[in-house]
Amino acid sequence: MQSSDARDVLIAVDVQNDFCPGGALAVPDGDAVVPVVNRLAHSFAHVVLTQDWHTPGHSSFASAHPGCRPFETIALEYGPQILWPDHCVQDTDGARFHAGLDLPRVELVIRKGFHPGIDSYSAFRENDRRTPTGLAGYLRERGFARITIAGLATDFCVLYSALDAREAGFETSVALAACRGIDIDGSVEKALAEMRAAGVALT
Numbered sequence: 358m359q360s361s362d363a364r365d366v367l368i369a370v371d372v373q374n375d376f377c378p379g380g381a382l383a384v385p386d387g388d389a390v391v392p393v394v395n396r397l398a399h400s401f402a403h404v405v406l407t408q409d410w411h412t413p414g415h416s417s418f419a420s421a422h423p424g425c426r427p428f429e430t431i432a433l434e435y436g437p438q439i440l441w442p443d444h445c446v447q448d449t450d451g452a453r454f455h456a457g458l459d460l461p462r463v464e465l466v467i468r469k470g471f472h473p474g475i476d477s478y479s480a481f482r483e484n485d486r487r488t489p490t491g492l493a494g495y496l497r498e499r500g501f502a503r504i505t506i507a508g509l510a511t512d513f514c515v516l517y518s519a520l521d522a523r524e525a526g527f528e529t530s531v532a533l534a535a536c537r538g539i540d541i542d543g544s545v546e547k548a549l550a551e552m553r554a555a556g557v558a559l560t
């Protein structure tokens with residue numbers, strides 16, 4: 358049953374093996390979003406996926422910076438960047454979507470994080486906050502006005518995608534039951550407050 362109309366789109370963020378238990382950058386309980394995303398997707402006529410898609414040796418990997426460890430923050434050219442374990446390397450198993458996703462009607466997969474020197478949390482804009490992914494233009498051309506965001510992780514890619522969706526002028530909600538967070542030093546609570554302040558509906 359579809360409760361959405363032609364102006365609604367569901368964006369499922371980074372539901373990939375490396376962000377699920379057993380993956381290189383596992384979000385606690387990350388795979389719990391899979392059945393919820395599947396259910397949610399059945400109520401939307403239009404579904405878009407994002408896929409974290411890094412070059413080997415990507416600048417957001419701690420392994421690319423001698424002496425640095427995962428979850429440390431360093432200064433890159435564009436500003437502070439948390440360093441991550443190697444994850445979602447292009448065309449590896451870790452980068453593939455969780456096998457439990459059952460989303461036959463996905464209309465677009467937008468890949469992000471493929472510029473070797475720039476990380477990308479947001480589905481819309483990379484971490485230099487200038488390089489667009491092209492998603493806003495795509496959604497506008499398709500006539501979408503309302504975005505619902507689900508996926509991983511609440512405090513990083515979901516957060517930045519939701520903030521950028523608002524900034525791009527879309528009515529935006531985040532389906533919290535279909536999200537899980539990494540939670541570094543209270544980052545989930547902070548993310549929820551930031552989204553609320555930006556006018557994102559948390560449902």
Ligand SMILES: [Zn+2]
Pocket residue numbers: 409410411417444445470
């Ligand atoms: Zn990444």
